[in-house]
Amino acid sequence: MKKLKGKVAIVSGANQGIGLVLKNGIASVLSILLVLFTLSSCSEDDESETSQTYVLVHGAWQASYVWDAVRDDLVNMGNKVIVVELPGHGADQALPHTLTLDVYRDKVIDALNKVDGKVILVGHSMAGMVITHVAEKVPSRIDKLVYIGAFLPASGQSLVDLAFSDPGSKLKASLISSADQLTIDVQRDNLTYLFINDGSQTDKERVVANYRAEPAIPLTNTVTLTEDNFGAVEKVYIKTLQDVVISPAFQDHMIAEAGIKTVYEVNTSHSPFLAQPHVVSDLLLKIGE
Numbered sequence: 001m002k003k004l005k006g007k008v009a010i011v012s013g014a015n016q017g018i019g020l021v022l023k024n025g026i027a028s029v030l031s032i033l034l035v036l037f038t039l040s041s042c043s044e045d046d047e048s049e050t051s052q053t054y055v056l057v058h059g060a061w062q063a064s065y066v067w068d069a070v071r072d073d074l075v076n077m078g079n080k081v082i083v084v085e086l087p088g089h090g091a092d093q094a095l096p097h098t099l100t101l102d103v104y105r106d107k108v109i110d111a112l113n114k115v116d117g118k119v120i121l122v123g124h125s126m127a128g129m130v131i132t133h134v135a136e137k138v139p140s141r142i143d144k145l146v147y148i149g150a151f152l153p154a155s156g157q158s159l160v161d162l163a164f165s166d167p168g169s170k171l172k173a174s175l176i177s178s179a180d181q182l183t184i185d186v187q188r189d190n191l192t193y194l195f196i197n198d199g200s201q202t203d204k205e206r207v208v209a210n211y212r213a214e215p216a217i218p219l220t221n222t223v224t225l226t227e228d229n230f231g232a233v234e235k236v237y238i239k240t241l242q243d244v245v246i247s248p249a250f251q252d253h254m255i256a257e258a259g260i261k262t263v264y265e266v267n268t269s270h271s272p273f274l275a276q277p278h279v280v281s282d283l284l285l286k287i288g289e
Helices: 002-050 064-076 101-112 127-137 159-163 188-196 201-209 248-258 277-287
Strands: 053-057 080-084 119-124 142-148 175-177 183-186 234-240 262-266
Touching: 053 064, 053 101, 053 127, 064 080, 064 277, 080 101, 101 119, 101 127, 119 127, 119 277, 127 142, 142 277, 183 188, 188 201, 234 248, 234 277, 262 277
Parallel strands: 053 080, 053 119, 119 142, 142 234, 234 262
Antiparallel strands: 175 183
């Protein structure tokens, strides 16, 4: 009987040992899972903290294609990117007489409405007018406004007001208005010199191939701006130092008038996203940090 008791005691002890091992094993597995879950959560949090949504808006006589390389860079770094093609540009067939700066503004706002949270809104050239107009309407949707070689108006100004105030611009002499005054052309011989003189032959061919006459009415529309709306949004300017469309000196003038403190420079023509897209991408990533 004692032997049986001994065996029972041994068996009982063995069962307790196995139970302890199983218990410890389960505890270890749970601990590992907890660590993995924590690391996963941290990774997701880190990504959400660093990821941005960029909304990119092209300028006059161009279209959404100009952002292709910049968009790819930003997406490859884990960001969301929306490229807006303005009505009457690219593949959009809106008629010139139907277009205004308000129409452009509303197209961009439609893009913002598809995004949760704030965006970094980027505008080039004529689109400086557009993003300014958007910021006045929906300032709460914008984290930062980024102007790249862009027109930056004061309240009451139109693009035409600004463009004809720039003595260093080479664009004015190349403009041709249509007979009905609804579109404006650029002399084809001067097109690549004005917009992408420092680009590759491929870049120049893309600019020519995608060229369309520019709707005229939005260029004459003025903006009304307030300190509470447009004035409350943080602004950044990226200067284009070889620009002959909006001269660097006039860019400095607009920057000073708007009181912008954060200014970067790219040593390119009017189309840095074509001539040096990775430089532009790096700056946008820095701005988004």
